[in-house]
Amino acid sequence: AMPGFHNVREYKHAGTVESVYxxxxxxxxxxxxxxxxxxxxxxxxxxxxxVERTALITDALAVSGSSSTKAFDPRVIIxxxxxxxxxxSALAGSIATMDRLINVAVTKANIPLRxxxxxxxxxxxxxxxxxxxxxxxxxxxxxxxxILDNDITAMTGGQPSSANQKLFxxxxxxxxDPDHIRTIVPLPKNHxxxxxxxxxxxxxNGVSVIIPQRVCIVENKKRIAANK
Numbered sequence: 001a002m003p004g005f006h007n008v009r010e011y012k013h014a015g016t017v018e019s020v021y022x023x024x025x026x027x028x029x030x031x032x033x034x035x036x037x038x039x040x041x042x043x044x045x046x047x048x049x050x051v052e053r054t055a056l057i058t059d060a061l062a063v064s065g066s067s068s069t070k071a072f073d074p075r076v077i078i079x080x081x082x083x084x085x086x087x088x089s090a091l092a093g094s095i096a097t098m099d100r101l102i103n104v105a106v107t108k109a110n111i112p113l114r115x116x117x118x119x120x121x122x123x124x125x126x127x128x129x130x131x132x133x134x135x136x137x138x139x140x141x142x143x144x145x146x147i148l149d150n151d152i153t154a155m156t157g158g159q160p161s162s163a164n165q166k167l168f169x170x171x172x173x174x175x176x177d178p179d180h181i182r183t184i185v186p187l188p189k190n191h192x193x194x195x196x197x198x199x200x201x202x203x204x205n206g207v208s209v210i211i212p213q214r215v216c217i218v219e220n221k222k223r224i225a226a227n228k
Contacts, residue, residue, distance in 0.1 A: 021048045027127050030119075031059045033096035034104040035082045042109040046119075055127055056101040056120040061093035065186070099146060143207065171209045180204055183213040 003015035020026055028049050031037055036059065037045075046054055058064065061083050063071050069078050076083050076092045083093040098120055105116040125135025134142050147167060171181050182201060184194045201208035 021045075024053075027053045027055060027123070029055045029057045031094060031096075032056045032101040032104045032109075033058065033082065033094045034100075034108055035080070036091060036094065039104075039108045042105065043111070046105075046109065046111050046115070051115045051118050052123060052126075054119050055124040056098075056105060056116070057124075058096045058098065058101060059094040060096055063095050065095060065097045068188075099148060102148070145209070167209075167211050171211075176207050176209055180206060180208045181211065182209070183211045186212045 002017050002020075004017040005015055006013055020028060028045060030042055030045055032042060061071065061076070063078060063083065071078055071083060071092075075086050077086050077088075078084075078095060079088075081095065082091055083095060084090070085092050102113070102116045102120055105111040105119070106113050111119075122131070122135045125131040132141075134144075137143055137145070147170075168178075168181055168183070172178055180201060182197050184190060184197060186194070197210065201210060
């Protein structure tokens with residue numbers, strides 16, 4: 001990690017981090033999972049660099065979105081919603097998905113939703129030089145669309161979820177070909193099927209929607225309790 005403000009003997013020195021803040025033309029990335037970077041620092045970075053120079057990133061490993069406690073490498077564990085070295089001496093990566101980044105930015109760092117969405121789409125596309133075809137919803141561009149509920153999350157306990165066809169019908173009503181509104185059950189045993197569907201829809205030259213379909217944990221507990 002880059003050094004920040006620090007002492008060398010009795011004198012204080014600015015670190016690489018502070019120097020980057022002062023370079024107006026340098027863009028920065030924020031791991032906005034709520035763990036890697038303290039929330040006040042997220043707000044500080046946003047305030048200093050602004051939307052155009054800040055990109056939200058997951059720093060996610062292959063276990064992104066996993067509910068497991070085991071990673072792909074025995075030197076890495078999953079604990080407290082993040083990947084750590086097994087000796088807990090340092091963080092090793094994230095399991096965050098993009099919706100979590102936006103959620104943390106808005107609900108914890110008090111960044112406006114519009115700005116958080118731009119930092120997760122438009123700004124990265126501009127940095128990578130692909131804004132001509134990605135990063136915003138415009139005619140002729142590729143579009144990866146994420147639908148969030150009012151709590152800026154993919155699933156809640158009390159609201160209807162994708163399991164009851166609500167999202168399917170919304171997408172169909174917007175004109176998406178029903179053959180390209182695909183549903184998946186996001187479990188490890190379905191990994192191969194999910195990858196096949198993903199590859200098919202990436203290759204399709206049109207609008208595709210992939211809906212993770214799984215009963216909400218809270219709702220499932222209610223059903224189990226009701227059946228006892």
